[in-house]
Amino acid sequence: MIKSGAVKVDGISIRDRGAHVDPDTAKIEISGKPFSLEQFVYLMLNKPKGVVSATNDRNVKTVVDLAPDEMKGRNLFPAGRLDITTTGFVLLTDDGDFAHRILSPKNHIEKTYEARLAERVTEAQLKQVAEGIVLGDGTECLPAKLRVLEDGENPLVEIKICEGKYHQIKRMFAAAGNGVVELKRTRMGQLQLDPNLAEGECRKLTEDEVKLIEVRKT
Ligand code: URA
Numbered sequence: 548m549i550k551s552g553a554v555k556v557d558g559i560s561i562r563d564r565g566a567h568v569d570p571d572t573a574k575i576e577i578s579g580k581p582f583s584l585e586q587f588v589y590l591m592l593n594k595p596k597g598v599v600s601a602t603n604d605r606n607v608k609t610v611v612d613l614a615p616d617e618m619k620g621r622n623l624f625p626a627g628r629l630d631i632t633t634t635g636f637v638l639l640t641d642d643g644d645f646a647h648r649i650l651s652p653k654n655h656i657e658k659t660y661e662a663r664l665a666e667r668v669t670e671a672q673l674k675q676v677a678e679g680i681v682l683g684d685g686t687e688c689l690p691a692k693l694r695v696l697e698d699g700e701n702p703l704v705e706i707k708i709c710e711g712k713y714h715q716i717k718r719m720f721a722a723a724g725n726g727v728v729e730l731k732r733t734r735m736g737q738l739q740l741d742p743n744l745a746e747g748e749c750r751k752l753t754e755d756e757v758k759l760i761e762v763r764k765t
Pocket residue numbers: 628629630631633713714715716717718730
């Protein structure tokens with residue numbers, strides 16, 4: 548490929564197979580497509596509303612569409628889905644094993660959300676959700692950790708769960724007799740959504756940040 552001129556470094560075709568490049572800074576392309584020496588990539592996306600947690604969709608923008616162009620050649624996918632109306636932390640990666648590890652409820656990796664509720668929240672509702680609520684269709688949820696961040700007519704409640712059942716948080720509060728009007732994921736494991744990341748923005752995680760996702764709270 549190098550001999551044929553298909554390999555470019557910083558926009559220039561390299562025909563010398565002995566050429567050296569700095570893997571951290573060189574922009575390498577093969578036949579016009581970005582090439583990376585990293586085995587896997589891990590991106591933090593601040594998902595806006597109206598974007599689906601899928602790899603491709605004919606009609607709606609996907610979380611993968613929000614990844615930088617130089618990442619588009621990789622098989623990125625969201626490690627865990629958020630509903631179209633949910634905002635916040637989505638991890639985009641091409642590391643299937645890592646995704647499996649952080650999503651499996653057996654590994655107890657907490658996902659933290661902030662839920663704005665439709666009505667005043669009662670102690671009984673908080674207790675039911677915290678103890679492990681049974682949803683309307685009989686699905687059993689594991690216990691959740693709850694903390695009221697703002698009280699009032701439309702309270703803001705922080706909730707931590709280790710599972711990712713379909714519409715789980717909305718259905719948990721519905722089963723307890725309340726509703727969720729806004730939902731944002733703020734943390735995965737011990738890694739906080741970067742407050743400097745505007746909705747729709749994405750950035751690569753450092754090795755230390757990736758490790759924080761796998762940290763279990765004891
Ligand atoms: N629970 C929900 O109801 N929706 C999400 O997007 C994530 C968790």
